[in-house]
Amino acid sequence: MTTPTTYVGIDIAKAKFDVALLNPLGKYRSKVYANTPEGYNQFLTWLQKHEALDAHLCMETTGAYGRGLARFLTQQNPLVSVVNPAQIHAFGKTELVRAKTDKADARLIARYCQMHRPAHWVPLTDEIVTLQALVQRLDDLLGLHNMENNRLETAEAAAQPSIEAVLVTINQQVDAVRRQIQEHIDDHPDLKSQKKLLLSIPGIGDNTTATLLAFINPFERFHSAKQLVAYAGLNPRIRQSGQWAGKTPIAKTGNVLLRKALYMPALTAKRYNPVITVFCDRLIAHGKRPMQVIIAAMRKLLHIAYGVLKSGQPFDPEKALA
Structure with a gap:
């Protein structure tokens, strides 16, 4: 696949979407379409008119408002990225952006796409x-x-x-x-087999399994347990400057339902999962506070879940403790 030279930013709203085409000369073309199947086709015709069918298209994660357009576009062009709005917001701060309009936002997304080349979106x-x-x-x-x-x-x-x-x-x-x-x-056989693997982990029950299966699939996008932990927003947010070091809370910039789903299982696993019990006891002996221990147990559970899904083997506490 050749490197694109044209970038299109898409700002989604409930009833419409603004698009900004950034060409190789740094010039913009802007347009507004209805957020409907008819609007999708009109947008595609506009891209064809400007010889931009092979452009890299980028839009923010907007839930139900953008899902239809994202799916439609991936059927026409694999170069579609769906990114976290926080990333676009942070990028706008680096440019000291002051204008806040749908047209300006679409252009900002196009510039972000040109500079950062975000990963391609894979439809669920x-x-x-x-x-x-x-x-x-x-x-x-x-x-x-x-x-x-x-x-x-x-x-x-x-x-x-x-x-x-x-x-x-x-x-x-x-x-x-x-x-x-x-x-x-x-x-669904794949989900059923993953469910069986997750249920082999003491502390994880049917409700937690359902949430894990819903939000960590497609599982192949996570290349490490660390990535999965970050996706759940359970990675530590280190605060340090010079000789000063503040408290280290969790990032929370992740899937909130995953964090909610893991809290009670972590409490259960702390008592009944031998691997988590040993892990938590060690943290307590080092003076960690109760909430720090629970959050660490949530992370540990995700690591174990990643391991069983990656290996395709049920949880074996004896092997984990060896």
């Missing part, structure tokens, strides 16, 4: 898209359950029957979605 398979949607829905339902439970504790007697009725409905939906998730995993 249909089964992973479905699994992510179900896991996200379950998390939403559990959040609603907590809110209604909190309201029930402080509600007047007249309002309590209504809250209790809502809680019954939420509980029914939680059970239904959990069944749907497990049936979906069992219906």
